[in-house]
Amino acid sequence: MIELEGVSKIYQxxxxxxxxxxxxxxxxxxGDYVAVMGPxxxxxxxxxxxxxxxxxxxEGRYRLDGRDVGSLSxxxxxxxxxxxLGFVFQTFHLIPRLTAAENxxxxxxxxxxxxxxxxxxxxxxxxxxxxxxxxxxxxxxxxGGERQRVAIARxxxxxxxxxxxDEPTGNLDSAAGRQVMELLESLRSQGRTLVTVTHDPxxxxxxxxxxxMRDGAIARRLRGRDxxxxxxxxxxxxxx
Amino acid sequence: xxxxxxxxxxxxxxRGHRVRTGLSLLGVAIGVAAVLVLTALGxxxxxxxEGQFSALGSNLLALLPGKNxxxxxxxxxxxxxxxxxxxxxxxxxxxxxxxxxxxxVVGNETVSHRERSRxxxxxxxxxxxxxxxxxxxxxxxxxxVEDPKRGSPVIVLGVDLAGELFPxxxxxxxVVRVGDWRMRVVGVLESRGTQLGMDMDDVALxxxxxxxxxxxxxxxxxxxIQTHAYAELDATCEKAxxxxxxxxxEEDVTCITQDSVVSSLSSILRVLTLAVAGIAxxxxxxxxxxxxxxxxxxxxxRTAEVGLLKAVGAAxxxxxxxxxxxxxxxxxxxxxxxxxxxxTAVGVIAYLYPAFPVAIPGWAxxxxxxxAIAVGALFGVLPARRAAxxxxxxxxxxx
Numbered sequence: 001m002i003e004l005e006g007v008s009k010i011y012q013x014x015x016x017x018x019x020x021x022x023x024x025x026x027x028x029x030x031g032d033y034v035a036v037m038g039p040x041x042x043x044x045x046x047x048x049x050x051x052x053x054x055x056x057x058x059e060g061r062y063r064l065d066g067r068d069v070g071s072l073s074x075x076x077x078x079x080x081x082x083x084x085l086g087f088v089f090q091t092f093h094l095i096p097r098l099t100a101a102e103n104x105x106x107x108x109x110x111x112x113x114x115x116x117x118x119x120x121x122x123x124x125x126x127x128x129x130x131x132x133x134x135x136x137x138x139x140x141x142x143x144g145g146e147r148q149r150v151a152i153a154r155x156x157x158x159x160x161x162x163x164x165x166d167e168p169t170g171n172l173d174s175a176a177g178r179q180v181m182e183l184l185e186s187l188r189s190q191g192r193t194l195v196t197v198t199h200d201p202x203x204x205x206x207x208x209x210x211x212x213m214r215d216g217a218i219a220r221r222l223r224g225r226d227x228x229x230x231x232x233x234x235x236x237x238x239x240x
Numbered sequence: 241x242x243x244x245x246x247x248x249x250x251x252x253x254x255r256g257h258r259v260r261t262g263l264s265l266l267g268v269a270i271g272v273a274a275v276l277v278l279t280a281l282g283x284x285x286x287x288x289x290e291g292q293f294s295a296l297g298s299n300l301l302a303l304l305p306g307k308n309x310x311x312x313x314x315x316x317x318x319x320x321x322x323x324x325x326x327x328x329x330x331x332x333x334x335x336x337x338x339x340x341x342x343x344x345v346v347g348n349e350t351v352s353h354r355e356r357s358r359x360x361x362x363x364x365x366x367x368x369x370x371x372x373x374x375x376x377x378x379x380x381x382x383x384x385v386e387d388p389k390r391g392s393p394v395i396v397l398g399v400d401l402a403g404e405l406f407p408x409x410x411x412x413x414x415v416v417r418v419g420d421w422r423m424r425v426v427g428v429l430e431s432r433g434t435q436l437g438m439d440m441d442d443v444a445l446x447x448x449x450x451x452x453x454x455x456x457x458x459x460x461x462x463x464x465i466q467t468h469a470y471a472e473l474d475a476t477c478e479k480a481x482x483x484x485x486x487x488x489x490e491e492d493v494t495c496i497t498q499d500s501v502v503s504s505l506s507s508i509l510r511v512l513t514l515a516v517a518g519i520a521x522x523x524x525x526x527x528x529x530x531x532x533x534x535x536x537x538x539x540x541x542r543t544a545e546v547g548l549l550k551a552v553g554a555a556x557x558x559x560x561x562x563x564x565x566x567x568x569x570x571x572x573x574x575x576x577x578x579x580x581x582x583x584t585a586v587g588v589i590a591y592l593y594p595a596f597p598v599a600i601p602g603w604a605x606x607x608x609x610x611x612a613i614a615v616g617a618l619f620g621v622l623p624a625r626r627a628a629x630x631x632x633x634x635x636x637x638x639x
Contacts, residue, residue: 046633054551055633074556081632082553093548093636097256107552109245154552 002028002051002162002193007060009046009216020046021057022216028195030161033188035204035224036197038213044197045166047213051195052087052164053080064162082111086155088184090167092147094139100126100150101135107158125153129183145176152183163187165196169203181206201227241558250565254573257538261570264534268574268612269581271527275520275608276582276600280589282516284598286509291597299339299470300372301477301497303332303463303484322488323459326388326448331483332463337476340466342368343388343448347455351395351444353405353416360401362418362444364451372464375440380412380427383447391449395423400441402428418444421454473497524611532619535567539623546627547635559628560621567620568613575612579605 009021021043028034028051036044049055050062053069062069064080072080081087094103104122113121126132129149139147148168155163165184169177181203188194196203204210207224222230254261305324329343345364350357369375370382383396395416402411402425411425423446432440446454467476477495485491539546549559582600589598627635 049633052551053632054547054636055631078550078553078555078558081551087551089636093544093551095545095548097252102252106549109249110241110549110552110554110558112241115242115245158553 001030001063001065002026002195003061003063004050005061005063007050007057007062009043009050009055010058019043019216021050023060024216024218025060026211026218028193030193031188031191032193032195033185033206033208033224034193034195035207035210036195036213037199037201037204037210038219042213043216044213046216047211048164048166048195048197051162052085053077054087078110082107083158084160084162086158086160086163088148088151088155088163088165088168090170092139092144092151092171094147094150094154096139099136099138100131100142100153103139103150104153104157107154111158121157122153125157126150128156129153143176144172145179148172148176148180149183152180152187156187160192162193162195165194167197167199169198169200177203241561246561246565247569250562250569253562253566254569260534260538264530264570264616265574265577267527267530267534268571268616269578271524271530272575272578272608272612273582273585274523275611276579276604277585277589278516278520278523279604279608280582280586280598280600282512283601283604284596285512287597287599289505289509299467299473301465301467301473301480301495303465303480303493303495304461305459305493322490322492324463324484324493325459328484328487329388329460329463331487332465332480335476335479335483337467337472337479338465339468340368340372342366342372342464342466343460344369344462344464345448345451345455345457346461347451347457349419349444349454351397351401351405351416351418353411353414356405357417358401358404358442360398360442360444361438362446362451362454364448364454365445366448369445369464372466373440375432376430378428378430379410380425382427383445384426386447388447389449391447391451391453393421393423393450394426394447396427396429396445397425398429398439398441398443399431400439401444418446419454421450423450520608524608524615527612528615528619532622535563535620536623539563539627543627543630543635544637546624547630547632547637550628550632551636556628560624563624563628564617564621567616567624570620571613571616572609574616575609578612579609582608 004024004026007021007024008019011018011020024047036047038044046055050057056070064084069077069080095106098106101122104125105118108118108121123132123135126135129152131146131149131153134142134146139150142150163184168180168184172180177200184194184196185206196207198204205224205227210222210224210227211218212220212222303324305322326343329341332338333341342365347362348359349362350359351362352358365383366388367383367385370377378399384392384394386392395418397405397411405411405416406414411428414425415422416425429440434440448460452458465476465480467473474497477497481491481493481495484493546559586598586600
């Protein structure tokens with residue numbers, strides 16, 4: 001369970017504080033599927049980074065499964081990122097010199113998974129994203145959709161309970177995007193929590209809940225299936 | 241993360257950036273090669289000088305008249321109260337520590353044969369000089385064994401002098417003029433080169449008593465004493481001074497051992513070695529700064545990668561270990577490459593200048609490689625520390 005309590009993230013811009021997140025309080029239950037929407041610069045990615053322990057809030061408290069993340073050491077945070085959280089990025093962030101299989105295996109090296117066990121797990125993970133035949137290709141030899149599927153295989157290799165995706169389809173054509181979203185949703189149906197930042201109302205509509213952000217705060221909360229009636233994607237949301 | 245994983249991952253990263261890796265290897269290799277070549281030259285100089293000294297013969301001490309080492313060019317002038325005579329030498333030779341004793345007198349004189357003449361150092365000596373100065377005879381024989389006071393008119397020529405006076409001929413048995421004297425050539429020395437400033441190839445040797453008459457000297461220039469053992473040098477010096485003091489009524493001679501000469505020279509060599517080591521250190525630190533630059537570039541290029549490593553669960557310590565392993569791999573690889581280049585360069589120098597005994601001292605090999613690795617590790621890890629401290633989100637954004 002993800003519990004944010006009065007979380008703020010503040011950057012100094014020309015000596016004046018700029019709130020990337022402003023007093024965000026939100027609870028995401030285990031197994032939930034949440035889409036985060038909002039205009040550019042509204043703090044969507046910052047929210048996801050804080051939830052994914054890639055960034056520290058400047059104010060407020062973040063509890064993950066009941067543990068206060070702010071009090072954890074670097075080692076403990078690494079363990080969380082390794083075993084509890086799986087992150088998928090818009091720009092994939094694959095290491096170009098490594099093959100698909102090596103990219104997928106990377107998290108297991110740091111987690112100390114024995115060498116003998118890795119090959120089997122990599123093969124199964126690539127199989128699950130439909131890229132068993134691309135194992136020895138480098139990212140430059142893969143299409144965008146294939147790259148994102150490799151990234152998803154990497155994010156799931158340590159069997160995390162929470163999947164976080166920052167505009168996972170942002171750099172993909174619609175067909176590849178649909179494939180990627182189906183993959184992520186299938187992961188969620190296996191009991192994982194899924195939080196995705198997206199611009200695409202088609203994607204958001206399928207989520208259980210949608211968080212609409214504006215100026216670093218959650219401006220509206222609605223159910224995914226009500227998104228069409230809310231009229232939000234057409235323009236900035238009006239006051240609730 | 242196991243050690244095998246660490247090395248494999250670091251090796252993959254090193255192999256994955258060919259240009260950067262190539263430049264790092266080159267930088268370290270040049271530094272290490274420079275250290276090797278410079279220390280080899282320094283070592284060569286040291287060996288060369290040492291070789292010059294050992295050619296003189298060890299276990300050697302010299303007695304000279306006067307209380308100071310620096311008397312005038314002509315002993316007997318300059319406040320020497322008593323001559324150092326052949327009788328003194330005879331008395332000294334009775335000391336049990338003395339193995340060989342060679343009294344000498346030195347002067348300059350013109351040696352001529354018919355129209356050819358040459359101004360050379362003429363040394364008055366006894367047969368013992370042959371062994372004391374480690375000389376050898378090429379033709380004929382050395383100075384005759386006779387009463388040192390007799391002084392027969394015979395002469396032994398240095399090989400260059402013999403060649404100048406008797407080009408293409410055997411001089412043994414011929415007569416040369418030395419100043420106003422006529423002397424019979426009995427032998428020619430083997431080539432010996434320069435011994436401490438005295439060209440033993442361009443010299444003439446005559447019996448000591450002959451030289452004393454020739455130069456009208458009453459005192460010896462020096463008495464060389466070879467002891468049985470190196471350890472007896474100092475004791476022999478004391479005994480010799482006692483003998484002379486007893487005979488002259490005062491201590492009016494000076495005893496120099498090889499040690500005193502070597503120690504003054506070794507201080508010069510120490511400065512030389514320090515200078516060489518300093519130059520070598522500069523070249524290695526330049527290589528170190530090169531590694532640091534490359535590592536800085538590499539880390540800022542790979543800040544996003546560091547962010548990703550953190551995002552997939554690498555701890556700060558693991559990331560540091562990874563970059564450390566990369567830097568050490570680079571430095572070791574470059575160091576080994578540099579050892580090869582340096583050894584080849586030294587080999588070429590040795591081939592081109594066979595007379596100069598260049599050699600890479602063992603400590604230089606170890607120090608150059610060790611320093612390269614230490615420098616690589618230090619300068620490689622410093623930039624990586626910065627990246628590893630960033631929040632993953634910041635690093636991922638590549639800022």
